[in-house]
Amino acid sequence: MALPKLFRKTQVIFSAKDDLNLLKEVLAENPYKYKTKLEAVAQNVKENVDKVFNVTSRRVRERTQLLLQQFQKENYEALKRSGTEEEYTEKQQLLQEIQSLAEEEDKEQKEKAQQKDKDEHSAKLIRKGQWKPLPQLRSQMVGYSEGVTVTPSKITKIKGNESIMPYLKEKCDVEKDIKMAEVNLRKEELKLERERFEMEREERKQKIENDKQQQLLLMELIKTVQKS
DNA sequence: TTCCACGTTTCAGAGACCTC
DNA sequence: GAGGTCTCTGAAACGTGGAA
Structure with a gap:
């Protein structure tokens, strides 16, 4: 279980800025596709922070996981903790993009697993x-x-x-065509997904801008009322 | 096919820290 | 100080690749 107090590492507290650094690195390296990139993310985060920050690949994975969980639960208070409104908005955008990355990778893995199952099933039938x-x-x-x-x-x-070679060749060609069609369809889906995401991001930006304007107007109004 | 080694992920317990 | 949240940690589960 946990080490005695004497040997325990000092706790790493992520500030809003540290979170942003971390999320940016995660987005840049995409450790969801290449697991080994977690180490690179940890290294980069360490270099970009102005304090002694003992970040390991494990800490990177767990912290990102936690932030994503909070984001999925729309846990506003937890995400906003110790950060400004701008930092919160940026964090949300980064998390949205990271979530898309994670989902894309998850989908790919599932498709691969399904194809493998199919192939194994066919091989089994032939053997039987x-x-x-x-x-x-x-x-x-x-x-x-x-x-x-x-x-x-x-x-x-x-x-x-x-x-049987001519038949197998024809079968292979047909399968290749189907696969190509599937790939093209997937590309289209991804394109649409990205467009939708961009639209949502624009909407969010617009909303923040509107809120700011409203706040400014309100302040102006208060000042005018106070003067008169 | 089985075994083994190694890496990764997940889980749960416990300490650290923060807020009220 | 109590209670909640975050972080660290070891252990177990799981996955993967190579050797026999």
């Missing part, structure tokens, strides 16, 4: 002899008839050229 060739191939396969088990050795035998 439960694989069903497409109709156009069945007529060309040596000894194929309904109910006959298709084993790995059988699927390599095709009437005429004794090879």
